[in-house]
Structure formats: structure tokens, C-alpha cells
Amino acid sequence: MGLSVLFVSGVRRSGKSALIQTMADKLFERPPHYFRLVQAGSEKVAPRQNSNGKAHSDCHVASARWLEFDEDQVFDVLPNALAEIHKQDRYGTVIIEADADPSLRCAYPYDHRVFVMPRPTFIEEVFRDSKHAAGELRRALEDTAAFASEIFGLFSEKSHDAPQPSEDRPDITSSHMRGFLHSPLGDELATRIQLQQPYHGLVESDIIVVNASLGIVSPETEPCLSRIDQLLDRLRGDSERKGELYHCDPTGKQGQDCQKLFEALSPMCVGGK
DSSP: OOOEEEEEEESTTSSHHHHHHHHHHHTOSSOOEEEEEEETTSSOOOOHHHHTBOOOGGGOOSEEEEEEEOTTTHHHHHHHHHHHHHHHOTTOEEEEEEESOHHHHTSSOOSEEEEEEEOOSSHHHHBOOHHHHHHHHHHHHTOHHHHHHHHHOOOOTTOTTOOOOOOOOOOOOHHHHHHHHTSHHHHHHHHHHTBOGGGGGGGGOSEEEEETTSSOOOTTHHHHHHHHHHHHHHHHHHSSOOOEEEEEOTTSSSOTTHHHHHHHHGGGGSOOO
């Protein structure tokens, strides 16, 4: 497919729309197409300008669509919507905005991923404490389907192809846990399980934007950001991921990292090939 697909996700009310609007205003040579993915049954209501595929000219987008999805249908809904855009604009760019829904992270092989979050006030907004992280890891490992759904969004309870209930098996011992955690897969999963569920998308994103205009600064803010940096450094060492962290206002009005952020985002705004 000639389209370039950019996935912008993150916790609710973190400034994703503001970042996308700034990118459309400043970085794109050709207006991108815009999708807002919303889970069916949520309280969110589609803006009038997005309901029929038309967009206001001052939004600087070629088209705008509000897409509702069920977890068991998103693997059809999103590719079909992208195929429609491809027929109209073969080498265009599509920006997809979504909240932190695990099923969406695996719904399509996105070309680029950006994660947006507010400044953390407390460390436990982003990270589980050691007790809860260990308990969550143990609980999840005892049920493969639950683990895959929690961490990777691979299964849905509504899916017709949902896996069978887990079989009876011996309890996981401490030695089993240690052996698993020393494997590459164990290290990857242990890293993810440290994060609260809404922040799982952070580890697989090319760019992480900490919105300097949102969130209350506290004595835990800087230690939390430092811990995120350390986690990203670890992931960069284990793979080819970029995972660059930028702390600024996504509208570009404040923050030392704003110019660097827009320079990093610029290659994502050139369209498909």
C-alpha cells in the first residue's frame, strides 16, 4: 500500500488532538487524512465536521472520519477504512488518533507511532509498584490469553475465535519465574508489566511526547520522567526501536524540546511511497 499511516495514541485528554493539529498546520506539505477511532458504546460524540468525511478548511486535513469499533471488529474496520482512502489518494498520509486501547495497537502495521501523555504527578500514574507488578506478572502468566490481551491486545472476550479457558497446571514457582525473566521474552514482558495499562503503548512508539501544558508538577514528576528515560534506554539497547522522549507543549508554544520534536516528526509527514 502506498499510504503512510501514523498512529497517535495515548491516555485520554493528553493533548493528542493538539499535536495532530500542529503537525497538520506546520509539517505537512499535502493535507493528511484524519481518523478518530472510538470504541463503540463510549460517551464520546463525533463532531459534526467529522461525521461525513468533510473537514473545515482551517483544520488543514484532506478528510476527517470518526470510526467506531468493537474489539472483535477493529481488525476489519480499520484496514477497510484505509483501503477507501488508498483508492482516493494512493500516496497520501493518514493520521489515526486513538486512546490507549490495547486492541488498536495491533490492529494494523502502522508506519509510525507517537505516544502522548501529560506530565506525571505521581510515579504510580505511569508505573506499577514492585508488589503490584510482580502480582500482575504472575497472574497474567497463569493465563496466556489474559496476558496477551493485557499486554498486546491480541484477544478479545467478544471474539468468536477466543481461546479456550486455561487448563489446570501447577502453580508457577519462584525458580520458574526467575528462569523465565532471564530469557529475552521474559525481559520484554517484565518491562511492559512495570507500566500501568494505559501506558503500554509507550514502549513500542517511535516518539513519546510529554505534554508540558498538562499535569501538576510534584516532587515525583522528574523521578518518573527519569525512570521512563531509563526504560527507553534499556529498550533501545535490546532492539532497533527509537523511543525518543520529548517534553514540551505539543502546540509548540513552550518547552525546550519543541523544535527537536518537530524535526523528529517531520520525516513522518512526507506521504507514502
